[in-house]
Amino acid sequence: AQTVTQSQPEMSVQEAETVTLSCTYDTSESDYYLFWYKQPPSRQMILVIRQEAYKQQNATENRFSVNFQKAAKSFSLKISDSQLGDAAMYFCAYRTGTASKLTFGTGTRLQVTL
Amino acid sequence: DGGITQSPKYLFRKEGQNVTLSCEQNLNHDAMYWYRQDPGQGLRLIYYSQIVNDFQKGDIAEGYSVSREKKESFPLTVTSAQKNPTAFYLCASIGRGLDTEAFFGQGTRLTVV
Numbered sequence: 001a002q003t004v005t006q007s008q009p010e011m012s013v014q015e016a017e018t019v020t021l022s023c024t025y026d027t028s029e030s031d032y033y034l035f036w037y038k039q040p041p042s043r044q045m046i047l048v049i050r051q052e053a054y055k056q057q058n059a060t061e062n063r064f065s066v067n068f069q070k071a072a073k074s075f076s077l078k079i080s081d082s083q084l085g086d087a088a089m090y091f092c093a094y095r096t097g098t099a100s101k102l103t104f105g106t107g108t109r110l111q112v113t114l
Numbered sequence: 115d116g117g118i119t120q121s122p123k124y125l126f127r128k129e130g131q132n133v134t135l136s137c138e139q140n141l142n143h144d145a146m147y148w149y150r151q152d153p154g155q156g157l158r159l160i161y162y163s164q165i166v167n168d169f170q171k172g173d174i175a176e177g178y179s180v181s182r183e184k185k186e187s188f189p190l191t192v193t194s195a196q197k198n199p200t201a202f203y204l205c206a207s208i209g210r211g212l213d214t215e216a217f218f219g220q221g222t223r224l225t226v227v
Contacts, residue, residue: 009154033213043202045218052213091156093216095208100145100164101172102208102216106156 004094006105013082014113020067021077021108023092032096034068034075039089039107048090051075079110087112116141120205120219126227127192127199135190135222137205143217144210146188150174151202151221160203163188192224200226 003026013019025034036048051059051068058066063083067076079086092105118139127133137146145164149157159172163182177196182188188207192199202223206216 006156035215037216043221045204045206045216047215050213050215100208101159101162102147102206103159104149104157106154 004092004103004105006092006108008108009106010109010111012111012113013079013086015082015084017082018078018080019082019110021079021090021092021110023075023077023105025073025075025092025094027073027094027096029096032094034066035093035095036064036066036075036077037091037093037104038086039091040085041088045091049077082112084112084114086110118205118207118217118219120203120222122222123220125222125224127224129226130194132191132193133224135192135203135205135224137188137190137219138186139188139207139217140186141207141209141217142185143207144185145208146182147206147208147216148172148178148180148188148190149204149206151204157204160190199224 005024032053034051038046038048049059049061049064058068063080065078089107089109091107095102121136147162148160151157158174160178161180163169169182179191204221205219208216
């Protein structure tokens with residue numbers, strides 16, 4: 001079964017600092033995609049970044065980057081220069097083509113302090 | 115504008131009643147999904163559908179039913195068999211390609227009164 005684990009229920013970071021959110025997953029598939037989604041207080045889900053399992057280069061989107069360790073099945077999200085607007089729930093997600101299921105972790109609530 | 119629409123935003127149900135949550139998309143996406151969100155449990159998959167007239171159970175399908183008669187629509191019925199239906203429900207759709215992102219509706223908050 002596909003599982004996605006986020007071991008940090010809550011994290012806190014000071015404005016302008018860097019924070020890393022952890023995610024591990026379990027799969028026997030060889031081709032899959034990994035995603036990080038943000039859910040602000042409005043509860044609207046927003047895609048932050050995506051990573052294909054076949055690509056060794058870590059994905060980057062502005063202040064957001066990932067550390068993808070395929071052998072360890074780890075997919076952490078790094079947020080640099082944190083801003084107040086980054087405060088939200090962050091969900092790690094996994095998708096494979098075999099079943100087309102999109103499986104989410106339990107989420108990490110990020111607080112950004114002044 | 116293309117998008118995915120859920121309605122209603124808030125829904126109240128009496129115990130023993132069935133209720134149906136609406137999800138409509140005009141993105142021409144093949145795959146559609148229903149998730150339930152509870153505090154501390156993330157998004158749990160209820161049902162998903164990859165094509166019209168076909169759907170699969172997710173991880174927590176008991177007490178729920180769906181239909182997919184049209185590509186654009188994927189309604190979710192919460193039946194009286196669902197013992198703890200109070201939750202936030204999210205609908206999503208995904209286009210073709212493994213790398214395509216999921217688009218989400220704004221959610222329906224269901225409360226049993």
